[in-house]
Amino acid sequence: xxxxxxxxxxxxxxxxxxxxxxxxxxxxxxxxxxxxxxxxxxxxxxxxxxxxxxxxxxxxxxxxxxxxxxxxxxxxxxxxxxxxxxxxxxxxxxxxxxxxxxxxxxxxxxxxxxxxxxxxxxxxxxxxxx
Amino acid sequence: xxxxxxxxxxxxxxxxxxxxxxxxxxxxxxxxxxxxxxxxxxxxxxxxxxxxxxxxxxxxxxxxx
Numbered sequence: 001x002x003x004x005x006x007x008x009x010x011x012x013x014x015x016x017x018x019x020x021x022x023x024x025x026x027x028x029x030x031x032x033x034x035x036x037x038x039x040x041x042x043x044x045x046x047x048x049x050x051x052x053x054x055x056x057x058x059x060x061x062x063x064x065x066x067x068x069x070x071x072x073x074x075x076x077x078x079x080x081x082x083x084x085x086x087x088x089x090x091x092x093x094x095x096x097x098x099x100x101x102x103x104x105x106x107x108x109x110x111x112x113x114x115x116x117x118x119x120x121x122x123x124x125x126x127x128x129x130x
Numbered sequence: 131x132x133x134x135x136x137x138x139x140x141x142x143x144x145x146x147x148x149x150x151x152x153x154x155x156x157x158x159x160x161x162x163x164x165x166x167x168x169x170x171x172x173x174x175x176x177x178x179x180x181x182x183x184x185x186x187x188x189x190x191x192x193x194x195x
């Protein structure tokens with residue numbers, strides 16, 4: 001069981017890191033590597049998208065390997081994260097539209113918020129069942 | 131839900147790790163069940179009943195909260 005788990009975690013880690021790497025290439029490549037080449041830019045974006053889909057599948061594979069308590073912990077964390085991301089994200093966007101914050105409401109902030117929120121919810125939920 | 135998992139496991143001389151391996155869950159799950167912080171699913175309860183050779187109702191006692 002542990003070996004299977006480790007295998008799935010490694011697989012997810014590999015797809016996550018390659019997704020981050022291909023995202024960096026697709027973002028910075030057109031400007032710094034291939035000078036806005038008409039084929040390479042959409043190609044890099046498609047490769048990044050394909051990589052993201054494989055990362056999601058690896059995550060689902062790991063989730064399906066969780067036992068009942070781990071599933072409960074992660075499902076609750078996902079629910080809290082989804083709710084907070086929608087509510088906080090829309091508030092953030094509204095603040096930007098009404099010029100109540102001195103910077104733009106970039107999607108990157110929301111991604112960071114989602115990650116931190118999920119991690120915190122998983123940690124709190126794990127402690128609840130210890 | 132109250133349960134006698136800790137006593138039954140100790141009577142069998144098993145560790146939480148060994149019980150978890152046998153049932154197919156993590157050690158943390160066994161710990162949470164023993165501390166009555168988490169109620170196991172029906173398949174897990176049946177596996178435990180089979181392992182300890184007892185009917186489910188003598189291992190788990192339902193309590194209204």
